[in-house]
Amino acid sequence: MTVTPSTLTPPEICWRSIGIWGDASCPKLAEEIHCHNCPVYIQSGRHQLEQTASDEYRRQWAEIMARPKETQPTDTVSLAIFRLGNHVLALRTSVFKRILEPRPIHPIPHRNTNVVLGLVALQGELQLAFSLPELLRLKSEPLVAGRKRILPRMALIEKQGERWVFPVDEMLGLHLLTSDSAMAVPSDENDPSTTYLTTMFELDGRIVNRIDDELLFAGLKRSLQ
Template sequence: MNETGCWNTIGVAGDMSCGKLADKVHCRNCEVYSGAAQRNLQRPVDPSYRAEWAARLRQPLPAPEATDSSALAFRIGREWLALPSSMVARVAPQATPHRLPHRSGATLLGVVNVGGTLAPAVSLASMLGIDERDAAAQAGRHTFARLLVVQWEGHSFALPVADLHGIVRFASDALTPPAATINRGMVPYLRGVLARGGMHLGVLDAPLIGNQMTRLLR
Protein backbone atom coordinates (compact mmCIF):
# COMPACT_ATOMS: atom_id res chain seq x y z
CA MET A 1 0.00 0.00 0.00
CA ASN A 2 1.19 3.51 -0.78
CA GLU A 3 1.76 5.03 2.66
CA THR A 4 1.14 8.57 1.38
CA GLY A 5 -2.52 7.82 0.85
CA CYS A 6 -3.36 5.38 3.63
CA TRP A 7 -5.38 7.98 5.52
CA ASN A 8 -7.80 8.03 2.60
CA THR A 9 -8.32 4.27 2.61
CA ILE A 10 -7.81 2.80 6.07
CA GLY A 11 -7.53 6.06 8.04
CA VAL A 12 -10.03 8.66 9.23
CA ALA A 13 -11.00 9.52 5.63
CA GLY A 14 -11.42 5.82 4.78
CA ASP A 15 -12.86 2.82 6.59
CA MET A 16 -10.83 3.45 9.78
CA SER A 17 -9.46 -0.11 9.82
CA CYS A 18 -5.86 1.01 10.47
CA GLY A 19 -4.45 -0.64 13.60
CA LYS A 20 -2.63 2.58 14.59
CA LEU A 21 -5.86 4.51 15.15
CA ALA A 22 -6.43 2.89 18.53
CA ASP A 23 -3.28 4.60 19.78
CA LYS A 24 -3.04 7.66 17.50
CA VAL A 25 -6.79 8.51 17.52
CA HIS A 26 -6.40 10.60 14.34
CA CYS A 27 -4.16 10.33 11.28
CA ARG A 28 -2.70 13.77 11.92
CA ASN A 29 -0.98 12.30 14.99
CA CYS A 30 0.72 9.60 12.92
CA GLU A 31 4.31 9.78 11.64
CA VAL A 32 3.19 8.41 8.26
CA TYR A 33 0.83 11.34 7.76
CA SER A 34 3.31 13.98 8.99
CA GLY A 35 6.09 12.42 6.90
CA ALA A 36 3.97 12.64 3.77
CA ALA A 37 3.25 16.29 4.54
CA GLN A 38 6.96 17.05 4.85
CA ARG A 39 7.74 15.34 1.54
CA ASN A 40 4.94 17.30 -0.13
CA LEU A 41 6.38 20.59 1.11
CA GLN A 42 9.90 19.63 0.02
CA ARG A 43 9.06 18.44 -3.47
CA PRO A 44 10.91 20.17 -6.34
CA VAL A 45 9.25 23.28 -7.73
CA ASP A 46 8.48 23.24 -11.44
CA PRO A 47 10.49 25.97 -13.29
CA SER A 48 7.37 27.26 -15.05
CA TYR A 49 5.64 27.68 -11.67
CA ARG A 50 8.58 29.69 -10.34
CA ALA A 51 8.69 31.82 -13.48
CA GLU A 52 4.96 32.54 -13.27
CA TRP A 53 5.15 33.74 -9.67
CA ALA A 54 8.33 35.72 -10.30
CA ALA A 55 6.50 37.57 -13.08
CA ARG A 56 3.53 38.26 -10.79
CA LEU A 57 5.69 39.55 -7.94
CA ARG A 58 7.54 41.88 -10.29
CA GLN A 59 4.31 43.71 -11.10
CA PRO A 60 4.11 47.14 -9.42
CA LEU A 61 1.55 47.51 -6.67
CA PRO A 62 -1.56 49.49 -7.63
CA ALA A 63 -1.61 53.03 -6.33
CA PRO A 64 -3.76 53.32 -3.18
CA GLU A 65 -7.10 55.01 -3.68
CA ALA A 66 -6.98 58.64 -2.61
CA THR A 67 -9.76 59.34 -0.13
CA ASP A 68 -10.80 62.68 1.29
CA SER A 69 -14.15 61.84 2.91
CA SER A 70 -15.66 59.35 5.32
CA ALA A 71 -19.27 58.64 6.12
CA LEU A 72 -21.41 56.27 8.18
CA ALA A 73 -23.63 54.11 5.97
CA PHE A 74 -27.07 53.05 7.19
CA ARG A 75 -30.34 51.77 5.77
CA ILE A 76 -33.88 53.14 5.90
CA GLY A 77 -36.46 50.93 4.20
CA ARG A 78 -34.53 49.54 1.23
CA GLU A 79 -32.42 52.68 0.72
CA TRP A 80 -28.76 52.70 1.80
CA LEU A 81 -27.69 56.23 2.79
CA ALA A 82 -24.65 57.87 4.34
CA LEU A 83 -23.94 60.93 6.47
CA PRO A 84 -20.47 62.38 7.17
CA SER A 85 -18.82 60.55 10.06
CA SER A 86 -17.89 63.92 11.60
CA MET A 87 -21.60 64.57 12.07
CA VAL A 88 -22.24 61.30 13.96
CA ALA A 89 -22.00 61.48 17.77
CA ARG A 90 -23.02 57.94 18.71
CA VAL A 91 -25.16 54.94 17.90
CA ALA A 92 -27.80 54.06 20.49
CA PRO A 93 -30.41 51.32 20.96
CA GLN A 94 -33.81 51.91 19.43
CA ALA A 95 -36.26 53.77 21.67
CA THR A 96 -39.87 54.86 21.34
CA PRO A 97 -40.19 58.66 21.02
CA HIS A 98 -42.38 60.60 23.43
CA ARG A 99 -44.64 62.87 21.45
CA LEU A 100 -44.54 66.62 21.95
CA PRO A 101 -47.89 68.43 22.30
CA HIS A 102 -48.77 70.30 19.09
CA ARG A 103 -45.25 69.69 17.68
CA SER A 104 -44.83 66.00 16.88
CA GLY A 105 -45.68 64.81 13.40
CA ALA A 106 -44.48 62.69 10.51
CA THR A 107 -40.97 64.15 10.54
CA LEU A 108 -40.50 65.37 14.12
CA LEU A 109 -41.46 62.19 15.97
CA GLY A 110 -41.00 63.59 19.49
CA VAL A 111 -38.12 63.24 21.93
CA VAL A 112 -36.14 60.17 23.05
CA ASN A 113 -33.92 59.52 26.03
CA VAL A 114 -30.40 58.77 24.82
CA GLY A 115 -28.02 58.02 27.67
CA GLY A 116 -29.94 60.25 30.05
CA THR A 117 -30.22 63.16 27.62
CA LEU A 118 -33.35 64.07 25.68
CA ALA A 119 -32.92 64.51 21.94
CA PRO A 120 -35.50 65.26 19.25
CA ALA A 121 -36.26 62.19 17.15
CA VAL A 122 -36.39 62.98 13.44
CA SER A 123 -37.68 60.67 10.73
CA LEU A 124 -35.37 60.79 7.71
CA ALA A 125 -37.83 58.42 6.06
CA SER A 126 -40.51 61.12 6.16
CA MET A 127 -38.10 63.89 5.17
CA LEU A 128 -36.81 61.95 2.15
CA GLY A 129 -40.07 60.27 1.16
CA ILE A 130 -38.89 56.71 1.91
CA ASP A 131 -41.35 53.93 2.68
CA GLU A 132 -39.88 52.24 5.78
CA ARG A 133 -42.04 49.16 5.19
CA ASP A 134 -40.41 48.58 1.80
CA ALA A 135 -37.36 46.71 3.07
CA ALA A 136 -35.47 44.11 1.07
CA ALA A 137 -34.66 40.83 2.83
CA GLN A 138 -31.11 40.78 4.21
CA ALA A 139 -29.74 37.31 3.52
CA GLY A 140 -27.00 35.86 5.69
CA ARG A 141 -26.92 38.55 8.37
CA HIS A 142 -28.91 39.81 11.32
CA THR A 143 -30.20 43.36 11.28
CA PHE A 144 -30.95 45.59 14.26
CA ALA A 145 -32.83 48.88 14.26
CA ARG A 146 -30.92 51.64 16.06
CA LEU A 147 -30.87 55.34 16.74
CA LEU A 148 -28.20 57.32 14.94
CA VAL A 149 -27.39 60.37 17.08
CA VAL A 150 -26.04 63.24 14.99
CA GLN A 151 -25.07 66.80 15.82
CA TRP A 152 -25.64 69.98 13.87
CA GLU A 153 -25.05 73.57 15.01
CA GLY A 154 -24.92 72.56 18.67
CA HIS A 155 -28.10 70.45 18.53
CA SER A 156 -28.35 66.68 18.84
CA PHE A 157 -30.87 64.69 16.81
CA ALA A 158 -31.81 61.00 17.03
CA LEU A 159 -32.49 59.37 13.67
CA PRO A 160 -34.18 55.94 13.62
CA VAL A 161 -32.43 53.62 11.13
CA ALA A 162 -33.21 50.03 10.19
CA ASP A 163 -29.60 48.82 9.86
CA LEU A 164 -25.99 49.98 9.94
CA HIS A 165 -23.21 49.10 7.51
CA GLY A 166 -20.33 51.04 9.07
CA ILE A 167 -17.79 53.68 8.09
CA VAL A 168 -16.90 54.04 4.41
CA ARG A 169 -14.04 56.15 3.08
CA PHE A 170 -14.15 57.55 -0.41
CA ALA A 171 -12.93 60.24 -2.75
CA SER A 172 -15.39 63.05 -3.35
CA ASP A 173 -14.89 62.83 -7.10
CA ALA A 174 -16.00 59.17 -6.96
CA LEU A 175 -19.61 60.25 -6.40
CA THR A 176 -21.92 59.87 -9.38
CA PRO A 177 -25.25 61.58 -10.12
CA PRO A 178 -28.38 59.76 -8.90
CA ALA A 179 -29.96 57.37 -11.37
CA ALA A 180 -33.19 58.38 -13.06
CA THR A 181 -35.01 55.58 -11.22
CA ILE A 182 -34.08 56.78 -7.73
CA ASN A 183 -36.73 58.01 -5.29
CA ARG A 184 -37.35 61.57 -6.48
CA GLY A 185 -37.93 62.82 -2.93
CA MET A 186 -34.32 61.95 -2.08
CA VAL A 187 -32.63 63.66 -5.01
CA PRO A 188 -32.53 67.24 -3.60
CA TYR A 189 -30.84 65.93 -0.45
CA LEU A 190 -28.08 63.93 -2.16
CA ARG A 191 -24.52 64.97 -2.90
CA GLY A 192 -24.28 61.91 -5.12
CA VAL A 193 -24.21 58.13 -5.16
CA LEU A 194 -21.27 55.99 -4.08
CA ALA A 195 -20.83 52.43 -5.41
CA ARG A 196 -19.14 50.32 -2.76
CA GLY A 197 -18.99 46.53 -2.50
CA GLY A 198 -22.12 45.87 -4.52
CA MET A 199 -24.02 48.60 -2.66
CA HIS A 200 -25.16 51.97 -3.95
CA LEU A 201 -25.06 54.52 -1.12
CA GLY A 202 -26.90 57.80 -1.35
CA VAL A 203 -24.45 60.26 0.23
CA LEU A 204 -26.58 62.91 1.89
CA ASP A 205 -25.92 66.66 1.81
CA ALA A 206 -25.08 67.28 5.49
CA PRO A 207 -25.78 71.06 5.58
CA LEU A 208 -29.14 70.60 3.89
CA ILE A 209 -30.18 67.74 6.20
CA GLY A 210 -28.88 69.61 9.25
CA ASN A 211 -30.71 72.82 8.39
CA GLN A 212 -33.94 70.93 7.74
CA MET A 213 -33.71 69.28 11.16
CA THR A 214 -32.93 72.58 12.87
CA ARG A 215 -36.04 74.19 11.31
CA LEU A 216 -38.17 71.54 12.98
CA LEU A 217 -37.21 72.95 16.39
CA ARG A 218 -38.35 76.48 15.65
Protein backbone atom coordinates in the same frame (compact mmCIF):
# COMPACT_ATOMS: atom_id res chain seq x y z
CA MET B 1 32.39 45.54 -1.02
CA THR B 2 33.32 43.93 2.26
CA VAL B 3 30.69 42.80 4.73
CA THR B 4 31.55 43.87 8.22
CA PRO B 5 29.85 41.65 10.76
CA SER B 6 27.63 43.29 13.32
CA THR B 7 29.58 44.47 16.33
CA LEU B 8 26.47 44.40 18.49
CA THR B 9 25.67 41.27 20.40
CA PRO B 10 21.99 40.56 20.99
CA PRO B 11 21.12 41.09 24.65
CA GLU B 12 19.64 38.44 26.82
CA ILE B 13 16.07 37.68 25.83
CA CYS B 14 14.80 39.07 29.13
CA TRP B 15 11.19 39.55 28.01
CA ARG B 16 10.70 35.78 27.91
CA SER B 17 12.22 35.14 31.33
CA ILE B 18 11.37 38.08 33.59
CA GLY B 19 9.19 40.15 31.25
CA ILE B 20 5.61 40.06 30.03
CA TRP B 21 6.11 36.65 28.37
CA GLY B 22 7.91 35.30 31.46
CA ASP B 23 7.14 35.57 35.14
CA ALA B 24 6.81 39.40 35.01
CA SER B 25 9.30 39.83 37.86
CA CYS B 26 11.36 42.51 36.06
CA PRO B 27 11.65 45.62 38.27
CA LYS B 28 11.37 47.84 35.18
CA LEU B 29 7.81 46.62 34.53
CA ALA B 30 6.42 48.79 37.32
CA GLU B 31 7.47 51.83 35.32
CA GLU B 32 7.29 50.57 31.74
CA ILE B 33 3.99 48.63 32.17
CA HIS B 34 4.76 46.45 29.12
CA CYS B 35 7.96 45.21 27.50
CA HIS B 36 6.87 47.03 24.31
CA ASN B 37 7.65 50.32 26.07
CA CYS B 38 11.03 49.26 27.44
CA PRO B 39 14.24 50.58 25.82
CA VAL B 40 15.86 47.15 26.24
CA TYR B 41 13.13 45.53 24.14
CA ILE B 42 13.19 48.33 21.54
CA GLN B 43 16.97 48.08 21.19
CA SER B 44 16.72 44.31 20.80
CA GLY B 45 14.30 44.84 17.95
CA ARG B 46 16.83 47.10 16.25
CA HIS B 47 19.43 44.32 16.50
CA GLN B 48 17.25 42.34 14.13
CA LEU B 49 18.20 44.87 11.47
CA GLU B 50 21.91 44.21 11.96
CA GLN B 51 21.69 41.27 9.59
CA THR B 52 23.08 41.05 6.11
CA ALA B 53 20.50 41.95 3.50
CA SER B 54 20.27 39.03 1.09
CA ASP B 55 20.84 39.56 -2.63
CA GLU B 56 17.27 38.44 -3.23
CA TYR B 57 15.96 41.07 -0.78
CA ARG B 58 18.02 43.80 -2.40
CA ARG B 59 16.90 42.75 -5.89
CA GLN B 60 13.22 42.73 -4.90
CA TRP B 61 13.50 46.17 -3.34
CA ALA B 62 15.29 47.49 -6.42
CA GLU B 63 12.24 46.44 -8.45
CA ILE B 64 9.81 47.98 -5.96
CA MET B 65 11.72 51.28 -5.83
CA ALA B 66 11.84 51.45 -9.64
CA ARG B 67 8.04 51.47 -9.85
CA PRO B 68 6.00 54.64 -9.43
CA LYS B 69 5.04 55.20 -5.83
CA GLU B 70 1.61 53.99 -4.87
CA THR B 71 -0.14 56.85 -3.20
CA GLN B 72 -3.36 56.90 -1.30
CA PRO B 73 -5.95 59.28 -2.67
CA THR B 74 -6.07 62.30 -0.39
CA ASP B 75 -9.48 63.73 -1.29
CA THR B 76 -11.50 61.23 0.67
CA VAL B 77 -14.38 61.55 3.06
CA SER B 78 -15.32 59.04 5.73
CA LEU B 79 -18.99 58.05 5.59
CA ALA B 80 -21.11 55.97 7.92
CA ILE B 81 -23.33 53.61 5.94
CA PHE B 82 -26.75 52.59 7.24
CA ARG B 83 -29.97 51.08 6.03
CA LEU B 84 -33.55 52.36 6.11
CA GLY B 85 -35.85 49.75 4.65
CA ASN B 86 -34.38 48.93 1.25
CA HIS B 87 -32.49 52.21 1.06
CA VAL B 88 -28.77 52.21 1.79
CA LEU B 89 -27.71 55.69 2.85
CA ALA B 90 -24.48 57.39 3.84
CA LEU B 91 -23.80 60.39 6.04
CA ARG B 92 -20.48 61.98 6.97
CA THR B 93 -19.00 60.02 9.88
CA SER B 94 -17.95 63.12 11.79
CA VAL B 95 -21.55 64.18 12.48
CA PHE B 96 -22.26 60.91 14.29
CA LYS B 97 -21.81 61.22 18.03
CA ARG B 98 -23.18 57.91 19.20
CA ILE B 99 -24.92 54.80 17.96
CA LEU B 100 -27.32 53.53 20.60
CA GLU B 101 -29.75 50.76 21.34
CA PRO B 102 -33.30 51.76 20.41
CA ARG B 103 -35.14 53.45 23.24
CA PRO B 104 -38.61 54.87 23.64
CA ILE B 105 -39.53 58.08 21.85
CA HIS B 106 -41.92 60.28 23.86
CA PRO B 107 -44.27 62.32 21.70
CA ILE B 108 -44.45 66.05 22.36
CA PRO B 109 -48.09 67.13 22.76
CA HIS B 110 -49.29 69.40 19.94
CA ARG B 111 -45.83 69.63 18.41
CA ASN B 112 -45.54 66.41 16.50
CA THR B 113 -45.18 66.53 12.77
CA ASN B 114 -44.37 63.64 10.52
CA VAL B 115 -40.69 64.56 10.69
CA VAL B 116 -40.34 65.32 14.41
CA LEU B 117 -41.13 62.15 16.32
CA GLY B 118 -40.66 63.40 19.87
CA LEU B 119 -38.09 63.34 22.63
CA VAL B 120 -35.61 60.65 23.62
CA ALA B 121 -33.85 60.56 27.00
CA LEU B 122 -30.14 60.04 26.47
CA GLN B 123 -27.80 60.10 29.45
CA GLY B 124 -29.92 62.54 31.35
CA GLU B 125 -30.52 64.82 28.39
CA LEU B 126 -33.55 65.06 26.16
CA GLN B 127 -32.82 64.93 22.47
CA LEU B 128 -35.17 65.57 19.59
CA ALA B 129 -35.90 62.53 17.50
CA PHE B 130 -36.82 62.72 13.84
CA SER B 131 -37.80 60.34 11.10
CA LEU B 132 -35.22 60.30 8.34
CA PRO B 133 -37.53 58.58 5.79
CA GLU B 134 -40.14 61.31 6.41
CA LEU B 135 -37.62 64.13 6.08
CA LEU B 136 -36.13 62.68 2.91
CA ARG B 137 -39.60 61.60 1.77
CA LEU B 138 -38.21 58.26 0.73
CA LYS B 139 -40.62 56.05 -1.10
CA SER B 140 -41.33 53.15 1.19
CA GLU B 141 -41.09 49.89 -0.63
CA PRO B 142 -41.75 46.43 0.74
CA LEU B 143 -38.56 44.88 2.04
CA VAL B 144 -36.73 42.59 -0.29
CA ALA B 145 -37.33 39.00 0.72
CA GLY B 146 -34.69 37.73 3.09
CA ARG B 147 -33.95 41.23 4.40
CA LYS B 148 -35.15 41.49 7.93
CA ARG B 149 -35.11 44.37 10.32
CA ILE B 150 -32.25 42.80 12.19
CA LEU B 151 -30.33 45.37 14.19
CA PRO B 152 -32.34 48.53 14.70
CA ARG B 153 -30.29 51.34 16.20
CA MET B 154 -30.63 54.96 17.15
CA ALA B 155 -28.07 57.42 15.86
CA LEU B 156 -27.18 60.64 17.66
CA ILE B 157 -25.87 63.25 15.24
CA GLU B 158 -24.55 66.72 15.95
CA LYS B 159 -23.45 69.66 13.89
CA GLN B 160 -22.59 73.08 15.29
CA GLY B 161 -24.22 72.26 18.62
CA GLU B 162 -27.47 71.03 17.12
CA ARG B 163 -28.24 67.48 18.14
CA TRP B 164 -30.77 65.09 16.72
CA VAL B 165 -31.58 61.43 17.13
CA PHE B 166 -33.02 59.20 14.45
CA PRO B 167 -33.84 55.50 14.20
CA VAL B 168 -32.14 53.36 11.56
CA ASP B 169 -32.88 49.79 10.62
CA GLU B 170 -29.22 48.76 10.60
CA MET B 171 -25.77 50.33 10.76
CA LEU B 172 -23.65 48.79 8.03
CA GLY B 173 -20.24 50.28 8.74
CA LEU B 174 -17.86 52.97 7.57
CA HIS B 175 -16.58 53.66 4.09
CA LEU B 176 -13.85 55.94 2.80
CA LEU B 177 -15.28 57.59 -0.31
CA THR B 178 -12.91 59.02 -2.88
CA SER B 179 -14.18 61.97 -4.88
CA ASP B 180 -13.70 60.19 -8.22
CA SER B 181 -15.95 57.29 -7.26
CA ALA B 182 -18.91 59.52 -6.36
CA MET B 183 -21.54 60.33 -8.97
CA ALA B 184 -23.99 63.21 -8.86
CA VAL B 185 -27.57 62.19 -8.30
CA PRO B 186 -29.73 63.47 -11.16
CA SER B 187 -32.24 65.82 -9.62
CA ASP B 188 -35.77 64.65 -10.19
CA GLU B 189 -38.69 66.99 -9.63
CA ASN B 190 -40.97 64.06 -8.95
CA ASP B 191 -38.68 62.61 -6.33
CA PRO B 192 -38.38 65.01 -3.39
CA SER B 193 -35.70 62.87 -1.76
CA THR B 194 -33.17 64.12 -4.31
CA THR B 195 -33.13 67.43 -2.38
CA TYR B 196 -30.96 65.91 0.31
CA LEU B 197 -29.29 63.13 -1.63
CA THR B 198 -26.57 64.84 -3.60
CA THR B 199 -24.23 62.06 -4.59
CA MET B 200 -24.34 58.32 -4.95
CA PHE B 201 -21.74 55.59 -5.22
CA GLU B 202 -21.56 51.86 -5.53
CA LEU B 203 -20.53 49.75 -2.56
CA ASP B 204 -20.47 45.95 -2.63
CA GLY B 205 -22.81 45.93 -5.61
CA ARG B 206 -25.38 48.22 -4.00
CA ILE B 207 -26.12 51.82 -4.79
CA VAL B 208 -25.56 54.03 -1.76
CA ASN B 209 -27.03 57.51 -1.61
CA ARG B 210 -25.09 60.10 0.32
CA ILE B 211 -27.06 62.59 2.39
CA ASP B 212 -25.59 66.08 2.38
CA ASP B 213 -25.07 66.88 6.06
CA GLU B 214 -25.40 70.67 5.59
CA LEU B 215 -28.75 70.28 3.85
CA LEU B 216 -29.88 67.69 6.39
CA PHE B 217 -29.34 69.97 9.38
CA ALA B 218 -30.86 72.94 7.56
CA GLY B 219 -33.90 70.80 6.73
CA LEU B 220 -34.21 69.67 10.34
CA LYS B 221 -34.14 73.27 11.53
CA ARG B 222 -36.92 74.16 9.11
CA SER B 223 -38.99 71.23 10.33
CA LEU B 224 -39.17 72.84 13.78
CA GLN B 225 -40.56 76.14 12.50
